[in-house]
Amino acid sequence: xxEKTVPSVQPETAARREETRExxxxxxxxxxxxxxxxxxxxxxxxxxxxxxxxxxxxxxxxLTLQGNTKNIAPGTPIAREYELLNFYRQFELPDAxxxxxxxxxxxxGVLALHLPxxxxxxxxxxxxxxx
Amino acid sequence: xxxxxxxxxxxxxxxxxxxxxxTFWSDRRPQHWRVAFLPGQGARQxxxxxxSEDEGNLYVEALAPGVDPKSLDLSVLQGALxxxxxxxxxxxxxxxxxxxxxxxxxxxxRTIELPVEVDATRVQAExxxxxxxxxxxxxxxxxxxQIQITVAG
Numbered sequence: 001x002x003e004k005t006v007p008s009v010q011p012e013t014a015a016r017r018e019e020t021r022e023x024x025x026x027x028x029x030x031x032x033x034x035x036x037x038x039x040x041x042x043x044x045x046x047x048x049x050x051x052x053x054x055x056x057x058x059x060x061x062x063l064t065l066q067g068n069t070k071n072i073a074p075g076t077p078i079a080r081e082y083e084l085l086n087f088y089r090q091f092e093l094p095d096a097x098x099x100x101x102x103x104x105x106x107x108x109g110v111l112a113l114h115l116p117x118x119x120x121x122x123x124x125x126x127x128x129x130x131x
Numbered sequence: 132x133x134x135x136x137x138x139x140x141x142x143x144x145x146x147x148x149x150x151x152x153x154t155f156w157s158d159r160r161p162q163h164w165r166v167a168f169l170p171g172q173g174a175r176q177x178x179x180x181x182x183s184e185d186e187g188n189l190y191v192e193a194l195a196p197g198v199d200p201k202s203l204d205l206s207v208l209q210g211a212l213x214x215x216x217x218x219x220x221x222x223x224x225x226x227x228x229x230x231x232x233x234x235x236x237x238x239x240x241r242t243i244e245l246p247v248e249v250d251a252t253r254v255q256a257e258x259x260x261x262x263x264x265x266x267x268x269x270x271x272x273x274x275x276x277q278i279q280i281t282v283a284g
Contacts, residue, residue, distance in 0.1 A: 030167045030168075030233035030234050031231050031233055031234065032221065032229070032231060032232055032233065032234045033229065033230040033231040034221070034224050034228040034229045034230065034232075035228050035230060036228065040230075043221070043234065045167070045168060045196040045197060045234055045261070046196065046261070047168070047194050047195070047196040047260065047261035047262050048194075048260055048261065048262050049260060049261075050260055072192065072259065072260075072262055072264055073181065073183050073190040073191075073192035073264050074183070074185060074190060075183035075184050075185040075188065075189075075190050076183055076184060076185065077181065077182070077183045078182045078183060078184055078246065079180075079181065079182040080181050080182075081179040081180055081181060082179040082181065082194055084194075108196060108197055108198065108200070108258070108260070108261050109195075109196035109197060109260045109261015109262065110196050110197035110261065
């Protein structure tokens with residue numbers, strides 16, 4: 001599962017007309033990706049992202065994770081150790097993934113994506129008939 | 132014809148070392164380290180916290196995605212807040228199955244010195260979307276007092 005080093009849309013550099021000064025910054029969220037015979041699982045830490053602000057899409061074999069964050073503590077800041085920016089990361093999916101059956105769950109700021117493999121991509125045991 | 136430079140290899144090595152150290156010390160570390168929550172792995176303290184305040188309260192916002200809310204344990208003692216908890220790892224995944232392994236799991240504990248005196252009996256905490264927000268009401272003695280000025284004459 002290759003990571004898109006040159007994303008088809010580059011949010012950091014893509015200049016929009018009359019908005020070139022608005023420089024939105026993004027962070028790549030840390031992820032775990034592992035593979036089983038059934039498919040791939042992608043787990044991403046997305047703290048501060050609510051379900052409506054999370055966008056997961058697959059287009060042209062590219063999986064895009066985008067989440068907009070919101071700091072929830074009120075008041076004026078006195079000490080900062082982290083800055084919650086919006087999350088953005090892209091991965092190139094292998095052909096074996098069935099894009100129609102991808103499922104996603106968001107719980108406690110952790111996104112779990114299940115990408116099942118197509119039927120024909122799964123290994124199949126063939127019984128040999130002895131005649 | 133190119134002239135052989137006997138020092139070429141040494142120069143290349145020097146550049147390589149410089150580059151390694153630059154990457155290590157500057158902000159060009161892997162980008163996800165900035166908000167990565169890596170209990171039990173890094174030399175940094177976890178969870179990372181942001182402190183804010185208003186007139187009546189002090190707020191501690193801690194970055195803790197994927198933490199089992201039941202494992203969270205908060206206590207206030209002598210002007211210090213202690214946050215304990217555990218981030219659960221993935222069960223039953225063999226090392227060979229990983230394509231990426233950037234998240235970490237484990238127990239964590241952190242004590243934060245509070246800049247003002249707080250009322251420990253009225254502390255509230257909320258865990259939402261992987262962020263833990265602790266609201267610590269300031270003690271009466273620490274709140275700003277409005278002083279009335281009487282105008283004589």
